Amino acid sequence: MSNVYVLGTGMIKFGRYPEKTVPELGGEAAVLAMKDAGLNIKDIEFFACGNLFQASMMVGQRIMQQIGQTGIPVVNVSNACATGSTAFREAYMAIASGLYDIALAVGVEQMGKQGLLGGTGGGDPAYSTEGKLGSGLMPAVFGQAGVEHMRKYGTKLEHFAKISVKSHQHATKNPFSQYRNALTLEDVLNARMICYPNTLYMCCPTGDGAAAAVLVSERKLKELAGGRKRPRVAASVLTSDPWTERDLAMPDVSTLTRSAAKKAYEQAGVEPKDLSLTELHDCFATAELIHYENLFLCGEGEAGKFIEEGGGVHPDLGGKAPVNVSGGLLSKGHPLGATGVANICEVVWHLTEDPRAKERQIPNAKVGLAHVIGLGSACTIHILTI
Amino acid sequence: MGNNSAATAHACVRATSIAPRYTDTEETFVDMAQETQTTDQGPRPIVPFLRLHPKPHLVGKKCRCGAIFVDSRAVACAKCGADGQFTETRLSNHGKVYVFSVVHQSFPGIKTPYISAIVDLPEGATVRANLVDVSPEEAEKDPNKVFGMPVEFTTSVAGKDREGHDVIVFSYRPAKA
Ligand SMILES: [Zn+2]
Numbered sequence: 001m002s003n004v005y006v007l008g009t010g011m012i013k014f015g016r017y018p019e020k021t022v023p024e025l026g027g028e029a030a031v032l033a034m035k036d037a038g039l040n041i042k043d044i045e046f047f048a049c050g051n052l053f054q055a056s057m058m059v060g061q062r063i064m065q066q067i068g069q070t071g072i073p074v075v076n077v078s079n080a081c082a083t084g085s086t087a088f089r090e091a092y093m094a095i096a097s098g099l100y101d102i103a104l105a106v107g108v109e110q111m112g113k114q115g116l117l118g119g120t121g122g123g124d125p126a127y128s129t130e131g132k133l134g135s136g137l138m139p140a141v142f143g144q145a146g147v148e149h150m151r152k153y154g155t156k157l158e159h160f161a162k163i164s165v166k167s168h169q170h171a172t173k174n175p176f177s178q179y180r181n182a183l184t185l186e187d188v189l190n191a192r193m194i195c196y197p198n199t200l201y202m203c204c205p206t207g208d209g210a211a212a213a214v215l216v217s218e219r220k221l222k223e224l225a226g227g228r229k230r231p232r233v234a235a236s237v238l239t240s241d242p243w244t245e246r247d248l249a250m251p252d253v254s255t256l257t258r259s260a261a262k263k264a265y266e267q268a269g270v271e272p273k274d275l276s277l278t279e280l281h282d283c284f285a286t287a288e289l290i291h292y293e294n295l296f297l298c299g300e301g302e303a304g305k306f307i308e309e310g311g312g313v314h315p316d317l318g319g320k321a322p323v324n325v326s327g328g329l330l331s332k333g334h335p336l337g338a339t340g341v342a343n344i345c346e347v348v349w350h351l352t353e354d355p356r357a358k359e360r361q362i363p364n365a366k367v368g369l370a371h372v373i374g375l376g377s378a379c380t381i382h383i384l385t386i
Numbered sequence: 387m388g389n390n391s392a393a394t395a396h397a398c399v400r401a402t403s404i405a406p407r408y409t410d411t412e413e414t415f416v417d418m419a420q421e422t423q424t425t426d427q428g429p430r431p432i433v434p435f436l437r438l439h440p441k442p443h444l445v446g447k448k449c450r451c452g453a454i455f456v457d458s459r460a461v462a463c464a465k466c467g468a469d470g471q472f473t474e475t476r477l478s479n480h481g482k483v484y485v486f487s488v489v490h491q492s493f494p495g496i497k498t499p500y501i502s503a504i505v506d507l508p509e510g511a512t513v514r515a516n517l518v519d520v521s522p523e524e525a526e527k528d529p530n531k532v533f534g535m536p537v538e539f540t541t542s543v544a545g546k547d548r549e550g551h552d553v554i555v556f557s558y559r560p561a562k563a
Contacts, residue, residue, distance in 0.1 A: 127433075127547065127553065130492070131496030133516065134502030134516055139491070140489055143488070144486065144487045147485045148485045151485055151530075192490070192491075193499075195487050196522075196526050197487075197526075245512065248455060249456070249504055249514040250484075250485070250504045
């Protein structure tokens with residue numbers, strides 16, 4: 001196994017780009033990452049592309065048509081919300097295995113306003129169960145998960161709401177974030193309820209975006225880094241959903257995250273207290289709270305206390321154990337396929353004191369964790385160290 | 387602000403990208419319509435694990451390891467991996483609410499707010515259904531009153547299918563003492 005390093009990263013601001021195509025968005029991020037690495041497409045030996053909504057449409061190869069068709073192996077990855085981070089992991093494995101020295105990972109998504117249930121016609125809607133046998137949609141899944149925490153540990157609505165306040169505060173310092181407006185606790189609590197206990201601002205928005213990373217072997221790093229310190233991928237873990245009791249009726253978002261976290265800390269040889277920053281999958285405020293415990297940032301049942309003590313908040317704002325200083329999915333946005341790579345970009349920027357993290361730089365950052373969970377389910381955790 | 391599309395968009399995330407847990411994709415309900423084809427012109431259950439005769443009840447698939455699956459087309463057991471070892475088992479009409487959420491925003495035609503509940507059955511199976519005869523507002527105000535609430539199974543007509551059959555749905559309501 002070769003050590004793997006992140007030599008370059010690129011990301012476009014998350015938002016809405018209705019005038020652009022998916023390969024264009026992905027291509028822009030790829031070019032930014034290659035420039036950052038000081039390389040061009042001719043140097044890339046392997047390319048893994050993550051995209052969900054066009055998963056059957058060869059997005060990776062279409063990106064190559066935008067940025068240079070060199071004939072290298074391209075794989076297209078789809079793994080729910082963990083799509084981008086799984087693509088990153090494919091690139092990591094391509095190098096760790098010793099097969100390649102330089103690999104590109106891109107995560108890209110264009111969600112626009114597409115969707116609702118458009119295009120599913122054909123079946124008799126009388127047999128659709130949504131709303132008749134409860135709800136299987138994401139807001140209900142993560143609503144229930146939050147309510148489960150309330151039942152077990154007495155967690156209050158305010159705890160979840162504070163997470164949204166914090167994320168929006170963080171986002172004011174991130175020019176790559178889709179939303180950059182600060183909110184008060186009242187704003188969050190008084191907003192329209194989407195699915196109890198998550199109000200509007202406790203749900204992430206949809207949008208378009210792309211992020212990319214260039215990964216290299218240790219050998220190549222010495223040749224290319226030119227003295228720059230680059231983060232090492234100290235752990236790369238992917239898990240799926242093991243059998244748990246209520247899983248068919250109530251998707252379990254915790255067990256696979258916990259097993260991934262244990263493996264990742266072990267692989268990296270670090271402990272949760274060593275983390276300078278964490279970017280975790282806050283698709284809903286309730287999800288972030290649960291993942292404080294799932295990632296062992298605090299003890300079982302202690303997430304409420306963790307929040308009350310300033311856990312998750314940027315040290316500039318008087319907090320500790322900072323989580324989602326990028327603004328997180330709640331503010332930065334969640335273009336599904338791009339999310340996992342964007343989380344890694346954020347961690348890399350802090351570890352390398354990159355100007356792109358300027359206003360929100362975590363001082364003296366040494367170890368960062370990026371976590372993504374896609375329902376269905378897939379969980380990735382990457383730990384990077386410098 | 388413009389954050390407003392958040393939840394509907396999440397709905398589409400679920401619909402387009404996530405493996406179905408229940409029968410809310412076209413493919414699944416096409417299958418189901420075929421399975422429930424009979425010459426009988428009477429009411430039809432919304433899902434195959436709801437049985438209307440002799441009295442409405444749910445059935446699960448039980449593996450010899452003890453795991454019970456509701457709404458599963460599993461070839462082998464997700465818990466132990468044994469294949470072809472399932473027997474059909476009748477599930478109790480009484481259970482207890484484990485947790486819930488209150489849905490305030492949904493697709494056109496679905497009345498909100500409603501309580502989506504996770505109900506534990508004594509056999510060790512868990513099902514998801516609407517909780518009726520409980521005020522969503524009260525449930526939000528005091529969730530502790532809903533946790534562990536003993537509930538009973540009830541059925542109602544959800545609508546008519548394209549062939550004019552009544553489609554029967556199940557839900558849970560507070561158990562009569
Ligand atoms: Zn079994």
